[in-house]
Amino acid sequence: xxxxxxxxxxxxxxxxxxxxxxxxxxxxxxxxxxxxxxxxxxxxxxxxxxxxxxxxxxxxxxxxxxxxxxxxxxxxxxxxxxxxxxxxxxxxxxxxxxxxxxxxxxxxxxxxxxxxxxxxxxxxxxxxxxxxxxxx
Amino acid sequence: xxxxxxxxxxxxxxxxxxxxxxxxxxxxxxxxxxxxxxxxxxxxxxxxxxxxxxxxxxxxxxxxxxxxxxxxxxxxxxxxxxxxxxxxxxxxxxxxxxxxxxxxxxxxxxxxxxxxxxxxxxxxxxxxxxxxxxxxxxxxxxxxxxxxxxxxxxxxxxxxxxxxxxxxxxxxxxxxxxxxxxxxxxxxxxxxxxxxxxxxxxxxxxxxxxxxxxxxxxxxxxxxxxxxxxxxxxxxxxxxxxxxxxxxxxxxxxxxxxxxxxxxxxxxxxxxxxxxxxxxxxxxxxxxxxxxxxxxxxxxxxxxxxxxxxxxxxxxxxxxxxxxxxxxxxxxxxx
Numbered sequence: 172x173x174x175x176x177x178x179x180x181x182x183x184x185x186x187x188x189x190x191x192x193x194x195x196x197x198x199x200x201x202x203x204x205x206x207x208x209x210x211x212x213x214x215x216x217x218x219x220x221x222x223x224x225x226x227x228x229x230x231x232x233x234x235x236x237x238x239x240x241x242x243x244x245x246x247x248x249x250x251x252x253x254x255x256x257x258x259x260x261x262x263x264x265x266x267x268x269x270x271x272x273x274x275x276x277x278x279x280x281x282x283x284x285x286x287x288x289x290x291x292x293x294x295x296x297x298x299x300x301x302x303x304x305x306x307x
Numbered sequence: 308x309x310x311x312x313x314x315x316x317x318x319x320x321x322x323x324x325x326x327x328x329x330x331x332x333x334x335x336x337x338x339x340x341x342x343x344x345x346x347x348x349x350x351x352x353x354x355x356x357x358x359x360x361x362x363x364x365x366x367x368x369x370x371x372x373x374x375x376x377x378x379x380x381x382x383x384x385x386x387x388x389x390x391x392x393x394x395x396x397x398x399x400x401x402x403x404x405x406x407x408x409x410x411x412x413x414x415x416x417x418x419x420x421x422x423x424x425x426x427x428x429x430x431x432x433x434x435x436x437x438x439x440x441x442x443x444x445x446x447x448x449x450x451x452x453x454x455x456x457x458x459x460x461x462x463x464x465x466x467x468x469x470x471x472x473x474x475x476x477x478x479x480x481x482x483x484x485x486x487x488x489x490x491x492x493x494x495x496x497x498x499x500x501x502x503x504x505x506x507x508x509x510x511x512x513x514x515x516x517x518x519x520x521x522x523x524x525x526x527x528x529x530x531x532x533x534x535x536x537x538x539x540x541x542x543x544x545x546x547x548x549x550x551x552x553x554x555x556x557x558x559x560x561x562x563x564x565x566x567x568x569x570x571x572x573x574x575x576x577x578x579x580x581x582x583x584x585x586x587x588x589x590x591x592x593x594x595x596x597x598x599x600x601x602x603x604x605x606x607x608x609x610x611x612x613x614x615x616x617x618x619x620x621x622x623x624x625x626x627x628x629x630x631x632x633x634x635x636x637x638x639x640x641x642x
Binding site: 175176178179180182184187188191194195197198201202205207224277278284288291292 | 404535
């Protein structure tokens with residue numbers, strides 16, 4: 172990891188993903204506000220079981236109501252992802268407003284990246300087992 | 308030759324020529340940074356003090372300055388002081404991190420990137436015209452995806468492909484909405500009215516049936532979602548590529564491929580009745596081929612990345628079903 176200034180020909184990922192997440196937040200808020208029905212999950216419709224992403228819409232609805240514990244319980248990984256996005260947005264807003272150097276990931280050795288991939292896969296599977304066990 | 312440079316109002320240095328190159332490549336200094344070296348009368352912007360190294364490259368089509376070397380990754384020319392050699396190939400200092408990341412992930416030095424690649428028709432719309440540019444880009448992506456994405460520039464910014472997707476996506480989606488208004492919405496309105504009469508809970512927006520406001524709301528939401536979907540979808544796709552160790556190019560390449568593949572696919576939605584189904588399936592097929600050609604990975608890996616989110620569900624489900632069936636059969640086995 173390193174902190175450095177944005178290069179002239181480099182994509183401004185902070186500006187890009189801050190705009191996307193705020194835009195998505197606005198659309199999600201409008202969707203919930205208008206009482207539009209959530210998209211059905213084809214996997215759940217066919218098998219009757221939760222897919223790894225099931226409960227994410229309910230998680231958003233709980234977050235908008237300020238019910239953080241139910242939001243976490245309904246899909247822990249989705250809730251954690253939302254918290255991660257919120258933290259990234261704070262960081263992006265700060266570096267953009269204060270013109271600070273940007274945080275960039277350095278290449279990691281194959282062994283470390285392999286372990287990270289396994290860790291991510293484990294998180295998805297663990298979260299999915301939680302959803303199945305709680306009947307989300 | 309040693310250099311002094313200005314940073315945050317403070318004099319820094321002296322640093323040798325190579326260190327100045329490193330600072331330039333890392334973004335710590337740029338073309339406007341004031342520098343000074345022995346023999347110079349005043350502090351001068353780097354671009355003027357050392358015009359051959361301040362991030363300037365030969366313009367396309369122009370002969371490079373004598374002695375400059377072509378970067379294998381970008382196809383642009385750089386002075387020798389900005390060139391590093393990896394596996395015998397010349398790369399610019401700015402391209403080095405991406406090349407090394409590719410090496411660490413795949414164990415292979417990426418081949419030359421932009422040597423034969425050109426901008427798609429959409430990015431030449433000022434020369435060939437707006438409608439023809441859309442038509443040729445979509446035709447190429449839909450009917451000759453392998454050739455189109457093998458020849459497509461992997462860099463060139465996010466703006467043009469995003470604009471292409473937005474036009475095609477909004478056109479296809481609004482056409483679909485018009486069809487829904489004519490054929491499906493009247494049916495939903497009847498169901499909602501019946502449900503409301505029998506005391507069932509109906510979403511607030513549907514109370515009173517489906518009127519002009521509902522259609523306007525849907526149209527606005529469709530446009531808003533089309534504006535966000537390319538970033539979210541290509542972001543997830545790039546994450547999947549990283550997960551399977553197949554992201555040999557930066558996010559920009561994945562984004563460009565996704566936009567041209569799905570934007571072209573969205574135009575198929577303009578075919579009445581079956582267009583939406585064809586568009587959905589063919590856009591996925593074109594995405595797989597496009598990713599394979601743009602990232603220069605195997606088609607299998609591209610398919611794996613595209614289908615990973617769906618595939619994870621299906622494989623885990625099949626595995627779980629087998630385990631449950633096994634447990635069930637053991638419990639009911641004759642003793």
